[in-house]
Amino acid sequence: MPMPQARPVYHPAGHDAPLRAVLQDLKAGRWVSTRNLLTETPDWGLWTQRTQILAAAVAGSDVVRTWRQEEPRSVVATVLHCRVAVERALRAHRAGHRQTPTLWREAADACRLASSTSPEDPVPWIGLLALAQLDEGQRWEEHRLPAPEPMLFPGPWQLLAQADKRDPGNREAFHRMLQFAYQRRPGAPLTAALNFVQWASASAPAGSALHVLPLYAHVERYRREGGSERALDLHWITEDATRNALRALHLWFDHAMPGWMSLLDLNHLAHALWGAHQFHDALRVFEALEPFFTVVPWTYRTAVPGDTEAATDLFVQARARSYGAAKGHRRRS
Template sequence: MAAQGFRPVYHPAGHDHALRNAVQDLRTGRWVAMARLLDETSGWDGWTRRTQVLAAVAAGTDVVHAWRTEQPGSIAATVMHSRVAVERAVRAHRAGHARTRELWQEAWTACREAAELAPADPVPWVGLLALAALDGRQRMAEHRLSPPAPMLAPGPWGLLAEAEKRDPYNREAHHRMLQFVYARSPGPLSEAVNYAQWAATSAPVGSALHALPLYVRVERYRRERGHERALDLHWVAEDAVRDAERALDTWFLFCATEEASLLDLNHLAHALYGALRFDDAARVFKALGPYYATLPWAYRTARPDDRALAEDIFLRARARCLTG
C-alpha cells in the first residue's frame, strides 16, 4: 500500500461503485441510472449520502428537470429537485451572486414541497438546515429557536429535530447545523466546539457524529492561517488527541468503512497522524484504499487551493504511517 507510484483517487462516490456509475451517467446528461439507483437504495443513511452526491453533480445541469418532466409523479425526482435547488442557492451565496435571494426562496419552497410529498424522508429537512446557514443573522424565526441544552446557542433546532425524528443522528443534518453555527458566529469557535461535543457525546457507538469535533479543530486551524509552526502542536494537544482517539474507538472501529464518508475518514487519518498515532492512522489509510479527499490535507499547505500540494501532503502522511 505504501509503495512508490501509488496515486490516490478523488471521486465523490468513493467506495460506492453503484453511485459511481450513476454519477457517470449523470455527467453525460442521463437520469435513468440515477432514478434506478435511488429506487434500489435502502436506509436513510445511504439515501441521504447518495442524494447529496448526485445533487452536487446535477446542480450544473438540467438533468433533474428532465427527469421530473418525464416522470412528474416521481417522489424521488421531487426530492432530488429540492436537493439541486439547495445546492444552487448555497453556491450562489458562497459566490456572492446577485440571484442568491431568489435561489434561496426557490430552494426553500422546493424543500417544503418535498417534505409534504415525502413525509418520512429526512432529506428535505436537511435541505432546510443547509439553507439556514445563509441566514447568519437569524432573521427567520425558525432559525432562532431555543437550544435543547445549556452552552448551546439559539438556532434552527426545530429543523434539526424534524430530520432527527426521521433519521436519528443523521450525519449530514448535524454537519449542516455546524455550518449554521459557523455562519452565526464568525469569530471565536466556542459555540462550534460546544455544539460538536454535544452532538458527539449524544451519539451512539458507531455513529459518524463522533468525528464531528475533528472538523471544528480543522476549522480553527483554517481560521488561524499563518501560524504554520503551531500546526503539529495543535494536533498533539491533550484535547486533540482525546478527540482523535474517541472518533477511532467509538466510530471507526464499529462502522462499515466502505459506506463511510471519505471526508470523515480523511479527517480521522489526519487527526491521528497529527497526534503521532501512526499505527492507528495506518488502519484508516488502509480503509480508504485508493481514495482520498483534498480536505483537510490542503490546510497543511501554503496554498490550500492547490490540489497537487494537498495530494503530496496526503501521500507523505500515508507513507509515514504505512511504513511504521
C-alpha cells in the same frame, strides 16, 4: 501490507461503486439508473449521502428538471430536485450572486414540496437546515429558536429535530448545523461550534459518524488561526485533540460499515491520527481509504489552500510516515 506507491485519486462517490456508475449516466443526461439506484437504497443515511453527491454533480445542468417533466409524480425526482435547488442557492450565496434571494425562495419551496411528497424523508429538512445559513443575522424566528441545552446557541433547532426524528444521528444534518454555527457570527470565536460538536458526539452510539464531528471543529480552529507548520503540529498532539481522534477511531471507524463511510470523515480521521503521532492507527485508516482521498483537510496545511497537487503530496507523505512508523513498531514487537 506493502506501502502503496500510487498517488490517491479523488472521486465524490468514493467506495460506493454503484453510485460511481450512475453518476456517469446522470452527468450524461441519463437518469433511469439513478432512479433505480435510489429506489433500492436501503437506509436513510445512505440515501442522504447519495442524493447529496448526485445533486452536487448535476447542479449546473437541467437533467433533473427534464426527469421531473417526464416523471412528474416521481418521489425520487422530487427529492433530488430539492437537493439541486438547495445546492444552487448555496453556491450563489458563496459567490455573492444577486440571484441568491430568488434561488433561496425556490429552494425552500422545493424542500417543502419534497417534504409533503415524502413525509418520512430527512432530506427536505436537511435542505431547509442548509438554507438557514443564508439567513445572516438570524432574522427568521425558526432560525433562532432556543437550544435544547443552555450552553448551545439559538438556531434552527426544530429543523434539526425534524431531520433527526426521521434519521437519528443523520451525519449531514449535524454537519449543516455546524456550518450554521460558523455562519452565525463570522469571525467570532469558535466556542459555540466546539460546544455543539461535543454535545452532538457525547450521546452518539457506536458506529455514528457524529464521533468525527469534533475533528472538523479542530481543523476549523487551526485553519482560522493559521500560524506556522510547527504550530499546527503542536495542535494535534494536545491531549484534547488526541483524545478526540482516538474516540472517533474506536467509536466510529471500528464499528461503521466500510463501504458507506464518508471519504471526508475518513480523511479527517487519518489526518488527525497522523497529526497526533498515532501512526499505527492512522495506517489502518489510510488502508481503508485506498485508492481515494479528499483535498480537505490536507489543503489547509499547504502554502496555498486549494492547491490539489500540494494536498496530494502531503497526503502521500503522511501515509508513508504512518506506514514507516507502523512497520518499525511491528519489527520491535
